[in-house]
Amino acid sequence: MYRYLLHRILQIAITMFLLIAMVFILFRVMPGDPASMVLDPKMPPEAKALMKKQLGLDEPIYSQFIIYMKNLLHGDLGRSFYYGRPVYDVIMERLPNTILLFTSATIISWGLGYALGKRIAWRRGTRFEHALTFMGLLFYSVFLPWFGLIMIWIFSYRLGLFPLGGMITPELWTAGGAGIIALVLDVLHHLALPLFVLTLLSFAGAMLLMRSSMLETLREDYILTARAKGLSEKVVRDKHAARNALLPMVTALALSLSFSMSGGVLTETVFSWPGLGKEIVSATLNYDYPLAQAAFIFLAAIVLMANLVADIIYAYLDPRIRY
Amino acid sequence: MSFFEIQGLRMHYATSRGRVKAIRGVDLKMDKGQALGLAGESGCGKTSLGLSILRLLPNNAHITRGRILFHGEDLLRKSEEEMRRIRWKYISMVFQSAMNALNPVYRVGDQIVEAILAHEDITKDEAKERVSELFSLVGLDPGRAGQYPHEYSGGMRQRAVIAMALACHPELLIADEPTTALDVIHQKQIIEKMDELREKLGMTMIYITHDIAIISETCDVMAVMYGGKIVESSKVRDLLRRPMHPYTQGLIRSIPPLHDSVGRLTSIEGEPPSLLSPPRGCSFNPRCAYSRDICRTSEPPLRQLNGGLVACHFAEEIPWP
Ligand SMILES: Nc1ncnc2c1ncn2[C@@H]1O[C@H](COP(=O)(O)OP(=O)(O)OP(=O)(O)O)[C@@H](O)[C@H]1O
Numbered sequence: 001m002y003r004y005l006l007h008r009i010l011q012i013a014i015t016m017f018l019l020i021a022m023v024f025i026l027f028r029v030m031p032g033d034p035a036s037m038v039l040d041p042k043m044p045p046e047a048k049a050l051m052k053k054q055l056g057l058d059e060p061i062y063s064q065f066i067i068y069m070k071n072l073l074h075g076d077l078g079r080s081f082y083y084g085r086p087v088y089d090v091i092m093e094r095l096p097n098t099i100l101l102f103t104s105a106t107i108i109s110w111g112l113g114y115a116l117g118k119r120i121a122w123r124r125g126t127r128f129e130h131a132l133t134f135m136g137l138l139f140y141s142v143f144l145p146w147f148g149l150i151m152i153w154i155f156s157y158r159l160g161l162f163p164l165g166g167m168i169t170p171e172l173w174t175a176g177g178a179g180i181i182a183l184v185l186d187v188l189h190h191l192a193l194p195l196f197v198l199t200l201l202s203f204a205g206a207m208l209l210m211r212s213s214m215l216e217t218l219r220e221d222y223i224l225t226a227r228a229k230g231l232s233e234k235v236v237r238d239k240h241a242a243r244n245a246l247l248p249m250v251t252a253l254a255l256s257l258s259f260s261m262s263g264g265v266l267t268e269t270v271f272s273w274p275g276l277g278k279e280i281v282s283a284t285l286n287y288d289y290p291l292a293q294a295a296f297i298f299l300a301a302i303v304l305m306a307n308l309v310a311d312i313i314y315a316y317l318d319p320r321i322r323y
Numbered sequence: 324m325s326f327f328e329i330q331g332l333r334m335h336y337a338t339s340r341g342r343v344k345a346i347r348g349v350d351l352k353m354d355k356g357q358a359l360g361l362a363g364e365s366g367c368g369k370t371s372l373g374l375s376i377l378r379l380l381p382n383n384a385h386i387t388r389g390r391i392l393f394h395g396e397d398l399l400r401k402s403e404e405e406m407r408r409i410r411w412k413y414i415s416m417v418f419q420s421a422m423n424a425l426n427p428v429y430r431v432g433d434q435i436v437e438a439i440l441a442h443e444d445i446t447k448d449e450a451k452e453r454v455s456e457l458f459s460l461v462g463l464d465p466g467r468a469g470q471y472p473h474e475y476s477g478g479m480r481q482r483a484v485i486a487m488a489l490a491c492h493p494e495l496l497i498a499d500e501p502t503t504a505l506d507v508i509h510q511k512q513i514i515e516k517m518d519e520l521r522e523k524l525g526m527t528m529i530y531i532t533h534d535i536a537i538i539s540e541t542c543d544v545m546a547v548m549y550g551g552k553i554v555e556s557s558k559v560r561d562l563l564r565r566p567m568h569p570y571t572q573g574l575i576r577s578i579p580p581l582h583d584s585v586g587r588l589t590s591i592e593g594e595p596p597s598l599l600s601p602p603r604g605c606s607f608n609p610r611c612a613y614s615r616d617i618c619r620t621s622e623p624p625l626r627q628l629n630g631g632l633v634a635c636h637f638a639e640e641i642p643w644p
Pocket residue numbers: 336337338343345363364365366367368369370371372381383419598
């Protein structure tokens with residue numbers, strides 16, 4: 001197991017390196033000149049050249065990359081062109097927000113998907129199964145930004161039940177005097193809609209997957225044995241069938257994380273949720289290389305870490321895996 | 324009242340191509356402690372019969388007629404909960420696919436403990452104790468009860484499944500080709516073990532197999548199934564000495580002779596009957612050398628003859644060398 005872990009961590013390191021290189025190059029070949037964004041066009045050319053030199057933009061790409069990697073290894077992500085602050089600080093501000101939205105959506109949607117998926121497979125052929133499967137397919141194929149906007153329009157704009165976007169009500173936080181409970185409630189109030197949208201979408205996939213995995217498992221001979229042993233229906237369903245059907249779920253969860261990451265970026269943007277995803281979009285639009293790069297890298301690192309965790313859970317769940 | 328009896332059982336599977344009539348009127352009677360060998364070609368309905376008894380048929384299966392009497396009580400009229408309590412405690416089964424009958428994610432011993440605790444009010448430790456006994460009984464090292472199925476060889480898994488089937492000391496054991504996946508040596512070992520256990524525990528057993536040699540060694544009574552029906556049954560010795568039904572005769576001719584090295588093997592010509600649309604009259608008539616007009620129009624009933632039962636219009640006239 002330890003050797004396996006070591007192996008995986010090495011693998012992750014290599015993946016990260018390639019990813020960083022790719023992101024770096026991608027931003028360099030993108031149309032548009034960062035210098036023109038950062039520098040005032042009215043500046044005299046000598047001052048411009050000096051600024052470029054300071055920012056390291058006059059060096060050839062490969063030496064820029066080497067410098068970047070060197071700094072990265074020292075934990076220095078550079079300065080955001082746009083905010084004029086260290087990128088690290090900006091990221092650290094955004095990261096917890098993304099993790100909050102993302103983990104809660106993942107846990108809720110996969111938990112629900114598991115619980116409902118196993119039940120609809122167990123009750124195959126009933127109206128309950130048909131209705132939920134149809135609903136699942138519907139949500140699975142829905143276009144996220146559109147769905148998000150519709151939700152905002154209905155619940156925030158028309159009904160006024162939820163804020164239009166953002167994560168907090170600034171006045172409440174700056175005024176002071178608000179109790180911790182009020183602040184938490186404020187965040188939850190903002191979180192509700194984006195969480196709902198993100199959850200609903202990945203929940204559908206999880207439920208459909210659990211359903212098909214469970215249907216597969218129910219055909220196995222050990223399920224027949226479990227029933228023949230005179231175990232109750234619930235024990236057969238949960239302890240024998242669902243426990244095995246869970247295995248492909250864990251694998252799929254790992255794979256789908258990168259997919260839901262892009263869903264996360266869209267959701268954050270639509271709901272102006274101040275997370276890494278939204279920052280990626282605005283930083284890219286602003287040619288803010290250092291920030292955009294770092295945000296990408298952090299998102300990728302989260303996905304890779306989550307994958308590793310999924311692998312460890314899998315090994316724990318399946319005794320046939322011996323690393 | 325007999326210990327176990329099946330009366331006029333009919334069952335079909337609903338499929339997109341129509342009804343597969345897997346059991347087309349089966350009658351069977353067993354005394355306590357008896358071992359019945361059930362033989363017949365692949366697809367004739369043996370497994371379906373076994374699953375019907377435990378009421379474990381898939382959802383597309385429908386039992387349309389008949390009774391399955393266990394201690395005189397009709398299992399087909401029991402509630403699901405009553406049936407659950409009968410399974411394994413009174414009637415257990417070794418499935419044809421015994422190799423995959425163990426759940427891959429649980430320790431073998433725990434899977435047996437689970438079966439015991441589902442039916443008996445004993446502690447987990449007592450159940451574990453029994454698992455150890457069962458393991459030694461079937462020739463497995465009790466120390467391996469804590470391992471997972473994938474750590475077992477095929478033969479060990481088969482033994483474990485048999486140990487599991489015996490866990491609650493059932494009165495009736497249905498063994499559906501419990502040794503198909505094994506080589507001859509292991510087959511022989513396991514069969515002998517099961518036979519020994521049956522006598523020791525006074526179990527009644529239905530032994531489903533293609534292998535007539537095994538039946539002749541271990542069973543008291545033999546029944547031959549063809550096209551969803553029992554076409555002949557009697558004491559094993561009688562049946563092997565003088566098979567009455569042309570199908571049984573063909574079956575016995577197709578066994579490779581054990582001591583006779585000059586093999587005169589004849590297999591039965593033709594295809595087994597389609598259970599979607601079984602032939603009219605006697606279902607064996609298209610393959611039967613003795614078939615006459617009546618065989619194509621009227622279905623022969625299972626009737627008494629020479630101390631056994633046979634379903635053939637001309638059983639008296641058909642010779643056996
Ligand atoms: N779930 C099912 N749905 C439809 N038809 C089925 C199903 N299970 C079995 N059958 C059909 O029912 C018939 C009897 O099958 P069964 O498994 O009882 O035969 P068997 O005598 O046990 O054969 P074998 O010796 O190969 O195990 C076969 O024609 C088979 O194709």
